[in-house]
Amino acid sequence: MEKFKSMVSKIGELFWSSLLVGGAVVFAAFILINGLHELSEYSRWNEYEQTKAEVRSLELYGVNHTASVQGMPKVSTTWTIGGTYRYQVGERLYKGEGAFESFALKEDAQEAMLHHYVGEKIDVWYHPATPQKTLLDYEKPTLGNSVWFILLGSIILYVVGSMIYSGIKERRRSDV
Numbered sequence: 358m359e360k361f362k363s364m365v366s367k368i369g370e371l372f373w374s375s376l377l378v379g380g381a382v383v384f385a386a387f388i389l390i391n392g393l394h395e396l397s398e399y400s401r402w403n404e405y406e407q408t409k410a411e412v413r414s415l416e417l418y419g420v421n422h423t424a425s426v427q428g429m430p431k432v433s434t435t436w437t438i439g440g441t442y443r444y445q446v447g448e449r450l451y452k453g454e455g456a457f458e459s460f461a462l463k464e465d466a467q468e469a470m471l472h473h474y475v476g477e478k479i480d481v482w483y484h485p486a487t488p489q490k491t492l493l494d495y496e497k498p499t500l501g502n503s504v505w506f507i508l509l510g511s512i513i514l515y516v517v518g519s520m521i522y523s524g525i526k527e528r529r530r531s532d533v
Contacts, residue, residue: 378520385514385517388509389507390510396507412477413440415440417436419437420437436467438466440454457493480493
């Protein structure tokens with residue numbers, strides 16, 4: 358009976374330690390993958406370059422959105438100031454179009470429209486490999502938390518790996 362209790366106790370210890378180690382590995386892998394994803398996004402988006410564009414036309418338009426609120430359709434409108442613009446990369450001129458600003462209220466959009474004009478210089482961002490495609494609303498990415506995520510995930514994996522290794526080493530020593 359004592360042998361049975363000892364075996365059940367060892368199985369319980371093994372189960373809980375495996376659960377703890379497995380959870381730590383999954384958590385560390387999640388953190389590490391998130392950090393690596395942020396790092397790849399940083400390198401991809403950091404390639405964009407900024408230039409000035411000249412606004413060629415402006416318009417104010419509304420876009421209707423339908424959502425279900427308590428089972429009933431509800432329509433709302435987003436008011437957008439958009440238009441066309443022209444910019445130069447190297448010796449070549451490009452044309453683009455897009456939304457400059459969006460508003461929930463038409464009155465706010467009309468007020469903002471007073472601050473935009475044809476001939477206005479705006480910032481656009483383009484990718485050097487495809488300068489015909491631009492972004493109007495763009496923030497240069499930073500590494501942010503990705504370095505910390507990668508570091509933390511690596512440390513957790515190292516600690517868990519060291520614990521597993523020392524546990525295996527200790528078990529082999531006790532078996533001899």
